[in-house]
Amino acid sequence: MGNISYEFPVEKDDFERAGEASSKIKKILRQLGMDSGIIRRVAIGAYEAEMNLVIHSLGGTIRIDIDPKSIIITAEDKGPGIHDINLAMKEGYSTATEKIREMGFGAGMGLPNMKRCSDIFEIQSIVGKGTKIVMKMNLKDGD
Ligand SMILES: Nc1ncnc2c1ncn2[C@@H]1O[C@H](COP(=O)(O)OP(=O)(O)OP(=O)(O)O)[C@@H](O)[C@H]1O
Ligand SMILES: [Mg+2]
Structure with missing residues (x-):
């Protein structure tokens, strides 16, 4: 299998289309015949991101980059950035508004879940500039 990459734009506040990118990623992995366990981990990580x-x-x-040994999900945004990454990574920490919580989000579990789903998890953020998250999932032989 050669290397495969796809990139999907994600708009701020676009709840209408929210989840489309991660659904498409899931579909791509299914079509490639990937193992259901790895598909689940990638889908959760991509959805939370x-x-x-x-x-x-x-x-x-x-973005998703697939090579014979791994799947890499990269989420990159244009800001506002995260002031305190250690705090943001804590289970239960959320700055979500009441309105967002009423929609079922804001448990403060997204970043910890992304880390849990990844073999390698990297987060970089510059306030006023943006955040970049890289999740690497290793493929075993046969995945
Ligand atoms: N891309 C981002 N840009 C700016 N701030 C972010 C970004 N991602 C996360 N954060 C900050 O980190 C906090 C924790 O994120 P996390 O995904 O763990 O929880 P949440 O999104 O608030 O709730 P949940 O994911 O459980 O619905 C957020 O509330 C927000 O303050
Ligand atoms: Mg979240």
Whole structure:
């Protein structure tokens, strides 16, 4: 299998289309015949990253890079950035508004879940500039 990449734009506050990028990613992996366990981990990580772009960012992109050994999901946005990454990574920490919580988001579990689903999880953020998250999932032989 050669290397495969796709990139999906994600708009701020676009709840109408929220979840589309991660659904498409899931579909791509199903069509490639990937193992259901890895598809689940990638789908959760991509979905949480996508929702954070919709809810917390000014918009950005979700990218998937597939090679024979790994799947990499990269979420990159145009701001506002995260002041305290350690705090943001804590289970239960959320700055979501009441309105967002009424929609069922804001448990403060997205970033911890992304980390849990990944073999390698990296987050970089510059306040006023944006946030970049990279999740690498290793493929075993046969995935
Ligand atoms: N891309 C981002 N840009 C700016 N801030 C972010 C971004 N992603 C996360 N954050 C900040 O980190 C906090 C924690 O994120 P996390 O995904 O863990 O929880 P949540 O989105 O608030 O709730 P949940 O994901 O459970 O619905 C957010 O409330 C927000 O303050
Ligand atoms: Mg979240």
